Amino acid sequence: xxxxxxxxxxxxxxxxxxxxxxxxxxTVCLTLVPALAVSVWMFGWDAVRVLVxxxxxxxxxxxxxAKFSNTKIDYLDGSALLTGILLAMNVPSNAPWWMxxxxxxxxxxxxxxxxxxxxxxxxxxxxxxxxxxxxxxxxQMTSWPLPGAFDGTTGATPLGILKxxxxxxxxxxxxxxxAMGHIGGSLGEISALALLIGSLYLFYKKYITWEIPVAFIGxxxxxxxxxxxxxxxxxxxxxFHIFTGGLFLGALYMATDMVxxxxxxxxxxxxxxxxxxxxxxIRLFGSYPEGVSFAILFMNxxxxxxxxxxxxxxxxxxxxx
Amino acid sequence: MNVKEKLLKxxxxxxxxxxxxxxxxxTLATTTSAENGLGMGLAxxxxxxxxxxVISLLRNVIPNRVRIPSFIVxxxxxxxxxxxxxxxTLYDLHxxxxxxxxxxxxxxxxxGRAEAFASKNNLWDSFLDGLFxxxxxxFSLFILGSVREILGTGNWLGxxxxxGDWSTILVFVLAPGAFLSLGFILVGMNKxxxxxxxxx
Numbered sequence: 001x002x003x004x005x006x007x008x009x010x011x012x013x014x015x016x017x018x019x020x021x022x023x024x025x026x027t028v029c030l031t032l033v034p035a036l037a038v039s040v041w042m043f044g045w046d047a048v049r050v051l052v053x054x055x056x057x058x059x060x061x062x063x064x065x066a067k068f069s070n071t072k073i074d075y076l077d078g079s080a081l082l083t084g085i086l087l088a089m090n091v092p093s094n095a096p097w098w099m100x101x102x103x104x105x106x107x108x109x110x111x112x113x114x115x116x117x118x119x120x121x122x123x124x125x126x127x128x129x130x131x132x133x134x135x136x137x138x139x140q141m142t143s144w145p146l147p148g149a150f151d152g153t154t155g156a157t158p159l160g161i162l163k164x165x166x167x168x169x170x171x172x173x174x175x176x177x178x179a180m181g182h183i184g185g186s187l188g189e190i191s192a193l194a195l196l197i198g199s200l201y202l203f204y205k206k207y208i209t210w211e212i213p214v215a216f217i218g219x220x221x222x223x224x225x226x227x228x229x230x231x232x233x234x235x236x237x238x239x240f241h242i243f244t245g246g247l248f249l250g251a252l253y254m255a256t257d258m259v260x261x262x263x264x265x266x267x268x269x270x271x272x273x274x275x276x277x278x279x280x281x282i283r284l285f286g287s288y289p290e291g292v293s294f295a296i297l298f299m300n301x302x303x304x305x306x307x308x309x310x311x312x313x314x315x316x317x318x319x320x321x
Numbered sequence: 322m323n324v325k326e327k328l329l330k331x332x333x334x335x336x337x338x339x340x341x342x343x344x345x346x347x348t349l350a351t352t353t354s355a356e357n358g359l360g361m362g363l364a365x366x367x368x369x370x371x372x373x374x375v376i377s378l379l380r381n382v383i384p385n386r387v388r389i390p391s392f393i394v395x396x397x398x399x400x401x402x403x404x405x406x407x408x409x410t411l412y413d414l415h416x417x418x419x420x421x422x423x424x425x426x427x428x429x430x431x432x433g434r435a436e437a438f439a440s441k442n443n444l445w446d447s448f449l450d451g452l453f454x455x456x457x458x459x460f461s462l463f464i465l466g467s468v469r470e471i472l473g474t475g476n477w478l479g480x481x482x483x484x485g486d487w488s489t490i491l492v493f494v495l496a497p498g499a500f501l502s503l504g505f506i507l508v509g510m511n512k513x514x515x516x517x518x519x520x521x
Contacts, residue, residue: 102490110501136492 021118024207024258025078031198032085032253038191043093043145047187051088053097057104058084065113079118083107086126089188089249090293091133092144099140103129123300124260127293134293144184156289157185158244162236163289185245192248199252208256211268212275216251217242219276227284241283250292251275260300263312271306274299324449331453333517337430338461338503339510344430347421348462349499355478358466360414362459364403364422366452369431371399373439373451380440392435393426400426430458461506468502469493 039047062080066073087103110132111125112118134141144157156164188195202208225238241247246254255261255275262271275295282291337343347365352358375395376383383391404422407415415422425431434454439447470476473493475483483489492498 099488114504132492132497135495135497136490137488138491140488 021079022074022077025082027205028202028207028253029078029082029085031201032089032195034194034198035089035188035191035249036085038194039089039093039187042190043187046093046145050091050093050095050100050187051085054088054091054100054104055081055084057101058087058108061104061108062113065108069113071117073113073117077118080108083112083125083129086188086249086253087129090126090130090186090246092141092186094145095140099133099137102136103133106132119259121259122303123297124254124257127254127297127300130293131297134288144186146184157189158240159283159289162240167234167236188249189244189246192243195248195252202252202256207258208252209268211265212255212261212272213251215269215272216255216276216279217247219273220247220280223277223280224284235284241280245283245290246292247279250279250296254293255296255299260303262303262306262310264307264310267303267306267310267312270310271299271303274302327449328453328456329517331457332460333510334514335454336457336461336510337454338458338465339507340457340514341430343433344428344458345503347424347428348465349496349503351418351421352462352466352469352499353494354470354474354476355463355466357414357417358462358464359459360407360411361418361421362455362462364407364418365425365428365430366455366459367403368396368399368425368428369434369455369458370448370451371402372396372431373434373447374444375399376435376439377442377444377447383440388436388440389432392432392440396431396435397426430454461510465499465502465506468506469498472502473498 036047036051059075059080062073062075066075084104084107087107088100091100091103107125107129111123111128112121115121142156142160184190199208199213203210221238221242224235224241227235228237251272255272262268275292278295278298279291282288282294288294334340338345338348344365347361351361372392372395376392379391379395400423403425404415407418407422434450438450442450467477470478471482472490473495475481475487475489490498493502
C-alpha cells in the first residue's frame with residue numbers, strides 16, 4: 001500500500017498496490033534481458049550497437065517533443081525506452097544508424113505523440129515503426145545477418161526461405177535451433193525460449209495475462225496445423241510456425257501492450273484469436289513471409305470496438321441498473 | 322473582398338484540400354510525384370473554371386429541381402474534353418493519372434462550387450472563384466506530390482536531389498505515405514491559415 005494509514009479522500013479504487021507507469025515499464029524492459037543476452041551472444045557487438053542507438057534515439061526524440069510540447073511529458077518514464085528496445089528487437093543487427101533514427105522518429109512521433117502521448121495511442125508504436133521500415137527499406141529489412149557469422153554473412157529468415165524456396169529448404173532446421181536462436185533473423189525473433197523465460201515474471205506480476213498470448217500462439221498452431229495435416233508436402237509444421245518469426249515476441253510483449261489491447265476476458269481472447277488468425281493467413285497465403293506485426297496492428301484497430309462490446313466487469317454495478 | 326485577398330484566402334484559408342478537406346480521393350491517389358500532382362490539379366482547374374462559367378451563365382435557365390443533374394451534365398462535358406485533350410497531347414501523364422481524369426466529374430469540389438457559388442453569382446465572380454479554387458487545389462497537390470516524390474524517390478520534377486546510392490523512404494510513394502504526408506501538411510497549413518486569419 002502506497003499510503004498506509006492515511007485516509008484517502010478520493011473516488012475508488014482506494015486500495016493501491018504502489019505500481020506506477022515507471023515501475024511497470026522498467027520491469028518489462030528488465031524481463032527482456034534474457035532475450036537481449038541471447039541476441040548479443042549470437043550477433044556480438046552489432047546487437048549492442050543497435051540496442052544502444054535505438055534506445056538513445058527514441059528517448060531523445062521523446063525528450064525533444066517534451067521540450068517543445070505544451071503538455072508535460074515524462075520522457076524518462078520508461079515507455080520510450082521500452083519502445084526503443086522493442087524496435088531494436090525488430091530490426092536486423094546490421095541496420096544502419098539512419099534507419100534506426102527514422103524508426104525512432106516514426107515510433108515516437110507518428111506511433112505515439114500525434115495521438116496524445118502514452119495511453120492515447122491506438123497502435124503499438126514499435127510495430128508502427130517496424131512496418132514503416134519494412135515497407136520503406138525492404139532491402140535492408142529482409143537481409144538478416146546469420147547468428148555467429150561475424151564475417152557479415154547475411155541470409156533470409158526461416159520464414160523467408162519457406163516463402164521463396166518452399167518446404168524442402170527448411171527441412172534441415174531443427175526445433176532446437178529455432179527455440180535457442182540458431183537462425184537468421186532480427187534481434188528479438190531468434191530465441192523464443194529466452195522470451196518465454198523473461199515473460200514468466202510478467203505473468204507472475206500480472207502485468208500481462210495468459211489470454212492474449214495463449215489465444216494468439218494457439219490459433220497460429222491450430223490454423224497452420226490444419227493445413228499441415230491436409231498436405232504436409234506443401235505446408236510447414238505448426239511447431240516450425242510457432243517458433244519462427246516474431247510470434248513469441250509479438251504474442252508476449254507486443255500484443256499484450258496495456259494501452260493497445262482489450263480489457264475484458266472475452267475481448268482479450270478474441271483479440272488473441274484475431275492476431276493468430278491473420279498471422280497464419282499472411283504467412284500461408286500472403287506475399288510477405290511474416291505477418292505477426294501486420295496482424296497485431298490490424299487487431300489494434302479493433303480494440304475500441306472489442307472494449308465496447310465486451311466491457312470490463314466493474315464492481316458495484318447493478319444489472320439492468 | 323478584393324481579388325488579391327480572395328486569392329490568398331483560396332490558397333491557404335479556404336484551400337479545397339487543406340482548408341475544406343474536399344476532393345481527398347484524387348489528392349491522395351494521384352500525388353505520387355510533383356508532376357502528377359500538378360497535372361491533376363491543372364486538369365481539375367480547367368474543368369472547374371469552365372463549368373463555373375457555363376453554370377453561372379445558365380443559372381437563371383436551369384430549374385431548381387433538376388439543378389444537380391444539369392450541373393453534372395455540364396461538368397461531364399468538360400471532363401470529357403480534358404480526358405480526350407490530354408490523351409491527344411499529354412499521353413504519358415494521361416496514362417499515369419488513368420481513371421482519375423474521368424473521375425474529376427464526381428470531384429466534390431467542382432459540384433460544390435457550382436452549387437454554392439456559380440449558381441448564385443455573376444459570370445466574372447464565378448470565373449474568379451473557379452480559377453482561385455482550382456489554383457488552390459493545384460497548389461496543395463503540387464506540395465503533397467513534391468513531398469512524396471522527394472522523400473520517396475529522391476527526385477523532384479525529374480531532377481535527382483540525392484546521390485543514387487542513398488536509400489529513399491519508399492513508403493512515401495505508397496498509399497500510407499500519402500495519408501502521413503497529408504496529415505503533416507495539414508498541420509503546417511492550419512498554422513499558416515491561423516496566422517493569416519489572425520493578421521486581419
